[in-house]
Amino acid sequence: xxxxxxxxxxxxxxxxxxxxxxxxxxxxxxxxxxxxxxxxxxxxxxxxxxxxxxxxxxxxxxxxxxxxxxxxxxxxxxxxxxxxxxxxxxxxxxxxxxxxxxxxxxxxxxxxxxxxxxxxxxxxxxxxxxxxxxxxxxxxxxxxxxx
Numbered sequence: 001x002x003x004x005x006x007x008x009x010x011x012x013x014x015x016x017x018x019x020x021x022x023x024x025x026x027x028x029x030x031x032x033x034x035x036x037x038x039x040x041x042x043x044x045x046x047x048x049x050x051x052x053x054x055x056x057x058x059x060x061x062x063x064x065x066x067x068x069x070x071x072x073x074x075x076x077x078x079x080x081x082x083x084x085x086x087x088x089x090x091x092x093x094x095x096x097x098x099x100x101x102x103x104x105x106x107x108x109x110x111x112x113x114x115x116x117x118x119x120x121x122x123x124x125x126x127x128x129x130x131x132x133x134x135x136x137x138x139x140x141x142x143x144x145x146x147x
Contacts, residue, residue, distance in 0.1 A: 044125035049116035
């Protein structure tokens with residue numbers, strides 16, 4: 001079985017009753033994600049662009065539900081990846097289960113946006129175009145003439 005310092009064992013390699021948290025880096029305590037309205041018009045995508053102008057934020061979709069993901073560590077996460085307020089932790093933490101947690105490192109998202117430019121490009125691809133709007137990319141500005 002792999003050591004904790006090198007690589008963690010697969011979930012199915014662990015004996016029944018093993019606490020997954022003993023082998024994990026506490027991913028669940030290093031971010032939170034909140035569902036957001038599914039964008040349907042340009043204004044909605046502009047809000048998502050605004051989210052991504054902020055440090056440590058990203059947006060993803062899972063089962064066609066859109067989420068704002070804030071990459072921030074819980075103030076009470078201890079250096080050994082344990083909870084410093086375990087006995088008084090909030091209900092959302094108490095209800096969390098390792099049954100479907102992100103123990104494995106192979107999670108992927110349907111869509112994942114890290115920059116406002118990615119959102120703008122996606123919006124341009126999925127929103128209906130104005131009748132006058134070209135399918136081509138806009139012309140780049142002319143380069144200055146150096147003398």
